[in-house]
Amino acid sequence: MAERVNGKWLVGRVGVDAGMVMVGDPCYLDKFTDHEYDDAKVDAQKAKGKYDYSYSGACAATLSENSAGELGRADAVAVSSGYGDGVYPVYAHYNHEGRIERLEVVFVPDEEEEDVEEDEEKEYSCHECDTDLTEDEVTWATDDGVLTMNGNPYCDGCLPEEKEEN
DSSP states (O other): OOEEETTEEEEEEEEESSSEEEEEOGGGGGGOBOOSOOHHHHHHHHHHTOBOSBHHHHHHHHTSTTSEEEETTTTEEEEEOTTSSEEEEEEEEEOTTSOEEEEEEOSSOOHHHHHHHHHSOOEEEOTTTOOEEEGGGOEEEOTTOOBOTTSEEEOTTTOOOOOOOO
């Protein structure tokens, strides 16, 4: 189960040994090519500003002026990991329907930004009685009472009981 931190959910951590992170659909991994660093390929891609869906493409994107770029035909995005290698927290931000609206990887924590996020709590309405709720008061569940972040927001008084499977 994910852990809630400052109005967002810590869903895991990502380890970095290449100074970069790549985000993409896992079904495209079989298209990923050349796992070796190649100066010539990196330089050529940086000059074009177009990056192959490859290790060299990811290196070129993260070594570019923006420290990031799209790989292939929207196969993935590669970004520099701030100060390099390490293990970084990954947070999910959920909308009022319990769906992930944003994914956040924190490479360089910013205390001021975290304080602002704490002050700006989202408000929700109970799925059953429409009572206004803060993030701390919400319990996410399905209509069958299964606790899940992908369910509906409920107040404690309206939380459905979990139905037993037959």
